[in-house]
Amino acid sequence: MSDSPDPQAAPFALCHGGAIYRISRRFHLAREGLLGLSLRCAISFGLTFVPLAVLAAAQGVLYGHRVTLPLLSDITVYARFVFALPFLIAAEPIVDRRLGEAVRMFHTTGVLEGGAREDFDRALHRLARVRDSFIPEIVLLVASFAFSWFSSRAILDLSVSSWREVLPHSEASVTMAGRWLDLVSLPIFQFLALRWLWRILLWAVFLARVSRTELKLVPTHPDGAAGLAFLGEAHTAFIVVLIPLSATAAAKAVQWIQFSGGTILSLQPALGTFAALGLLVALGPLLVFTPRLVRAKRAGLYRYGALASDYTQQFDRKWLQGGSGQEEILGTGDIQSLADLGNSFAFVERMRVVPANLRHAITVLVASVLPVIPFLALIFPLREILQQLLSLVAR
Secondary structure: OOOOOOOOOOOOOOOOOOHHHHHHHHOOOOOOHHHHHHHHHHHHHHHHHHHHHHHHHHOOOOOOOOOOEOHHHOHHHHHHHHHHHHHHHHHHHHHHHHHHHHHHHHHHOOOOOOHHHHHHHHHHHHHHHHHOOOHHHHHHHHHHHHHHHHHHHHHHOOOOOEOOEOOOOOHHHEOHHHHHHHHHHHHHHHHHHHHHHHHHHHHHHHHHHHHOOOOOOOOOOOOOOOOOHHHHHHHHHHHHHHHHHHHHHHHHHHHHHHHHOOOOHHHHHHHHHHHHHHHHHHHHHHHHHHHHHHHHHHHHHHHHHHHHHHHHHHHHHHHHOOOOOOOOOOOOHHHHHHHHHHHHHHHHHHOOOOOOOHHHHHHHHHHHHOOHHHHHOOOOOHHHHHHHHHHHHHO
């Protein structure tokens, strides 16, 4: 008997675990619902954006003409700390709900039978144990702060005077707001982004373990993926992670065009790469089922091919070689059975070898690219932006 918890009794939640979650629960910050979500967003906003504004105002770089780029004119600040950071927090209940539904679907659709159910529950128990560990998130937190402290000025420096550096490329002219950005705001944002990648990796490892269990896959299943299409639907929830990351990248690209001589044409490779990475992050974990689906499809073609061959030979002998005597073919069930068998074989031929379909892929691509448009529209005509995006798709 499995010692793992029953996922039907306690809905699975990918985001309900880890060092930060457990600390938040101790201080009553991990409440469910809109109130708890609003509280967490307000705290993140208060730690990242508000100090930047206060410190920039204190040194006269919040607005005005003292520097070329005051804080209130910096769209990367809004993209990261006003839009993306709360979005990454608000994404948690959405992803938890969709993945929790996927876990329940494994139990209710008949995909798991016998020992496979126990193997599945053991894999889920292992996932929950790693999710609840303190160590991974502490490592991510330390890495986020260390990376930002040692690398942010080299990566994000501008060639014009700004609210971060009154004199470009001058460490001595770094403002207090610039210091807070490097030492606090950026590390927090980077931690939240890295934590989402860690969570997706955990889920991918769980799916890999599940794919090695004895799943009952039916090639003629009407979902077109032998009964696993619900996973493709569940994984579209990851677009709520891609959207804020895409917006952040778009804002930085616009700033690069404005102050570093970039062009919209030079952004095409980056857009294509980001879209490909979005597909990999959101739908890539589902590829672990491809070997099983390939085998299920091949076995289905063999079985239905043999059945179709036997049935059509019998049909031929009975109706086309005169063995039916005076019996009328019209109205007989043999014709309908022949048609049904042909439809079943064709369905197996069309079966996908990944749980996701084209609609899921398009949804992810749109989520990866669409947030770019509003930011580029700040400096380019909308028609030019759409033309460049269409030319990218047409390649």
